[in-house]
Amino acid sequence: MGEVFAGRYELLDPIAAGGMGTVWRVHDHTAGDIKAAKMLRQADAAMLLRFVREQSVRIDHTHVVTPQSWAGVDDRVLFTMPLVRGGSVSGLVKRAGGTLPPRWIAALTDQTLQALEAVHAAGIVHRDIKPGNLLLEPTGTGRPHLRLTDFGIAVPSDEPRLTHVAMIIGTPGYMAPEQYHGADPAPAADIYALGVVILEMLTGQRPPGDGPPPPVDIAGLRSGRPEHDAILDLVAATTAPDPAQRPTAAALLAHPALRSLVARWDDPALADDLTVPEEYADTPEPSPSHLPTAAHPPPPPRAPAPTLRPATAVLPPPPGAVSPYSPTRPDIPAPQGARTSAPLDAWLLLGAGVVGLLVALFLLLG
Template sequence: MGDVFAGRYELVDPLGEGGVGTVWRAWDHRQQAYCAAKVLRQVDATSLLRFIREQSLRLDHPHVLAPTGWAGEDDKVLFTLPIIRGGSVSTLVGDFGPLPPRLVALLLDQLLAALGAIHAEGLVHRDVKPANLLLDATGRQRPQLWLGDFGIAAGIDEPRLTQGPYALGTPGYLAPECLRRGWDPDPRADLYSAGMCAVEMLVGLRPDQDTDAVEALAQAELPHSLPPQLVDVVTRLAAPSLTARTQEAAAARRALAESQLCADQVPMEGILGEVEVFDHVPEFPAGWSARGPVDGRGAGSPAGAATPSGAPTPAVVSTAMPGRREAPTRPAPHAPVLSAAQPMARPTSPRQDPPRQDPPRQDPPRQDPPPQDPPRGRFSVQGRVRGLGIALGLILLGLLVLIATVWIVLT
């Protein structure tokens, strides 16, 4: 079985790669349900600050994929999200090429609704791109888009985590002003990225940093004509000039509503065309089912639970202390170190067999009983060292979180 975080989240199988970590399917032993778990690749000051910002997002919106919880253990941290099964807009374009204009208008409207909500909270996403626009597996029903991956999001008035002429984001969707030295997070940069996402959905090709939306839409050879109202909304969103660009997500949504391209009365066949949003989540790996671990097995089972005969002891990689080596026959971390059947052998010390005999110590007037094995329930030396290591790891993680929080407050 997989690694377990904080005795609760068991990693089952990887689902994809994000900007700062790997997304896993995980089993929540407390809720007895599956969730998505994003595990950070590394824990340093910058990545920890971004982790704090992303996991602290608690925005309840039908198109914002916000974290639902988090856990940390040793040198790794993760946060959890709902599993979104329909892949992303990027995979949809890869499967079907240029999307029908009405479908593009619908997806763009949902994206703008999400951006309007996070901008109202004083947050700039800074990495809006088709790969971060996730879809429910709705098949031929009305699509449902989620804006996810807030790993490099920043508050409008918060300090930047990079110094110098660095631009965070993805080329092709990055607003031109983001490349200028000293640029501060601005919601209008997200609107530019949304416009370039719409360009990719319409033409079926990924833009580069020099792509001009007007030229890309005018020169594209498409199987269907583009409605002028939609072209106007998209090109205004993706205008290189800040003054010529749409200033708020709500304004672009009003223009889309006036176009009637994705009105409720339009049948789904007229919106989707030949497009279908498939389920992209892989089948369960061996030992897992829709109800969780098969036969109740799993690394997160309560201590003392029986292991099936012949089954190997599950390895716990991410929960191991850095630098600690486990012998193949050593019990799992949650198992007791000492037991009545396996007492710890006392090492032979120089005092027990010294080269020089000391009669007064070897044959004292009062005979003390011979040393006994540690009583059951008492920790061995190895157990104390292991416990100290785990405690130090947790303390270091807590100090990093405290330092990051104080730094954000002071700056």
Template sequence: MGSVWRAWDERARRHVALKVLGQHSSALLARFVREQAVRVRHPHVVAPHGWAAEDDLVVLAMELVPGGSVADLLREHGPLDAGTAGLLCEQLLMGLSAVHAAGLVHRDVKPANLLLEATGTGPPHLRLGDFGLAAPIADRRFTTVPGAIGTDGYMAPEQARGAPPEPTQDLYAVGRVVLEMITGLPPSRQRAPDHEALPSHPLRPLVERLLVPDPEQRLATADAALRLLRRLPVPAAAGPPVPDRLGPPPRGRRTSWAGAAAPVDWPAWVAVVALLGVVAGCLWVLLGWTP
């Protein structure tokens, strides 16, 4: 959609993530309208909390999540242990439960949209982001037929056929994500049938119930998936650390609302103030001013 900047929010007095739209077509502006309308507040969801526009510049402000994404974790470390995959899946389902309770379907659940807090060697903390394709449940106005709305490989079969938005479509995507976390393979490289990739794996029963092609036979809600997950013998998470990928903001710099860093040259300001003081003192003597 464009670029994302770390910016300083003057009103909230904190750093935020600012998504700046690139050259925007009507389709891109439609995504912007959808995303800025999402106001889900949940520990495992990161949604916009403000927006601004000036001429052709359009921006969305949201919480800053500095640990990268699950896609980064998989690219750098390969398959995740069962405990870490199970914990991330649990947090994703908790976030989706809140999204669905708000009457929305995300429609683009994939590793790149699963952001991570920078927890270091502690347990990972997932935040579901990017609501540019979100739509009200079963709202046909947000459906294009023929045509698919989502990301290839993660879309449920009925979603790829242009069916109206339903929560079960997000749950199918969760199954794809879990399978990718466990195998390290994207959907295009996963074997079929899918469950053959997980012989005797603790998360296999959940994956099987999520990747059912028929939405009527699939797990119906995120809460139902959570109940099943919590009954499985999943070990404790022992996954890789999640570092702060951004680091501290540059010292001696402030960030404008549009995300452009503006330098603050403190030595120069000190010199200017000192010079003004000298000039004032000279005028005081030359003009014979007295206190």
């Protein structure tokens, strides 16, 4: 038997690791089932703040995964979530050879928008929409079932700014222009990030993350194929430079291009052999080292835990022209980064230790 954390959660094997800690497959001895659990050490106030924020999110929706329970022992804390067994959109794109067929993009976009509609209706901005945070239930050859996860840097859309200078929070390459320049969190930034994800699923590429997000130029991608160009219509709508010009999640769900493709999932003309297989077994078989003992290596990480780093900028860069980003359609996708900057309003919990965390969670969760 592996380590049993807090007398309840048996650590079976690691699913993903990052600067925030490790995501484990765990056996909940009290509930008698298998869950996913994110464990971290209380190394600094930023991590504590992120833990409190993520643990506090409660959204009951078929396309959203939020924490269920938490536990703390000494300098370690964890919270559990349902185990989503089909990997992530990032892994799906890699297995598909770098790009996805239009009907898959439409189905995944439709479900992500349903998740964002619920998240935004709850007054929350996710701020980290990317392929690694879009998990998949195993459905074999059937229609995929997506679930949005990782609310570690999510904030209420009406939360007042806690710092006196603009800070950049998000994953480079997926941030909206206004998010890069330190604007207050707003749902339109999530819509932009989804547009980048759609573009990446279609072309295997996304804008570079080493500077201000350039305007997305899709003119050269038009192919004359109706399904392909319908996806580009969604990219154009979601990546409008002006956030006021981006449709809401609810409006995008009614977009004619999206509705037409979603309705054609079973069209034989669009059929393919892409699948979402089960990646994580439900039977607890831990080894003493907490690593899988099977002859085959474990599956690729499901959803990498974002790495906390200092903000990439404190003040917005000087204004200037930014060349448009014009993606191509290579056979192999560009590498996907996994950098996420740290929340910089962590001063709220400076000096907090284990006792402070437990008290905060008790007051927050009742």
